[in-house]
Amino acid sequence: EVQLVESGGGLVQPGRSLRLSCTASGFTFGDYAMSWVRQAPGKGLEWVGFIRSKAYGGTTEYAASVKGRFTISRDDSKSIAYLQMNSLKTEDTAVYYCTREQRVVPAVSDYWGQGTLVTVSS
């Protein structure tokens, strides 16, 4: 069974950093691209970015709203994807979901974690 478990969320002050982790199980992690999607309280879904599998270069793409502040990385030996968030703003407050992309190109998210809440506030 595919499982994605996010961790690392919490309350953080504006301008500070936070790193989220997504621990995967139930599939060969290294074969799949992984993405992050967020949802502000009471709002819709916002795509944050993704990281390709090593077979496709392991490169990353980001939404304009987070480019230069957020970094996605992966550790295939541990089956973990990371979202490093720097220079956090109040508008980054959201539930952050880790997702697995389908094993095709282009792909969409076929499995989602339960999400972790990040609150940016002084």
Add this chain to the structure above:
Amino acid sequence: DIQMTQSPSTLSASVGDRVTITCRASQSISSWLAWYQQKPGKAPKLLIYKASSLESGVPSRFSGSGSGTEFTLTISSLQPDDFATYYCQQYNSSEGTFGQGTKVEIK
């Protein structure tokens, strides 16, 4: 950037109704469109990908159609479990833009 616009924003319907939700892209995305269902407090669930392909395990009352810039999600006979918010997402470009969502409410 590709913008995605869903309509309506809210839809009131009864059990057994046929329901259609529309998603329009600001430029052609071929058939690279997905539909998700989200219930309160839960993660979204993939329903349809590549505009019309039904994800495994999703009931056949859900169907998708369209290409280019205009797409529809149809629920042929609305069931109590279907009251939720639905999102479209384009994945033609490297940024996977979502629509703003359509909430399906009980009439």
